[in-house]
């Protein structure tokens with residue numbers, strides 16, 4: 001009896017995990033892929049992290065889009081101008097569009113800041 005209950009629990013929980021909805025992304029997969037290449041080409045990861053992994057000179061950028069209320073222009077302006085700790089990047093319009101699309105899509109993959117994690121009753125983290 002216990003065995004069947006555990007099996008049923010396992011199946012239900014697995015179903016729940018598989019049907020768990022992510023935040024929707026409206027960026028085309030091609031743009032995301034191009035943006036990832038721009039990210040790699042300029043080695044942003046050497047100073048920035050996604051989900052805490054990367055270099056630690058700059059902040060984690062997983063939820064950078066949300067941080068600025070999805071205002072891409074603010075982020076673009078910062079990347080173009082840089083400051084005394086972050087180099088400026090004079091990217092082409094296309095490169096910038098792709099990079100911002102990549103960051104926008106990254107934000108929809110989840111929440112990377114452990115300070116804002118909340119554990120729900122069903123064990124999921126939001």
Ligand code: HEC
Pocket residue numbers: 039042043044045046047048057058059061064067075078079083085086087089099
């Ligand atoms: C040499 C290290 C370095 C590299 C390489 C680098 N950054 Fe940064 N970046 C920083 C630092 C340091 C900051 C924090 C600046 C501050 O707050 O004064 C920062 C801040 C930022 C911010 C603003 C974060 C915020 O909300 O305050 C964005 C967006 C950003 N970087 C994007 C990028 C992108 C995109 C690339 C690659 C094209 C990149 N960075 C490459 C060091 C770097």
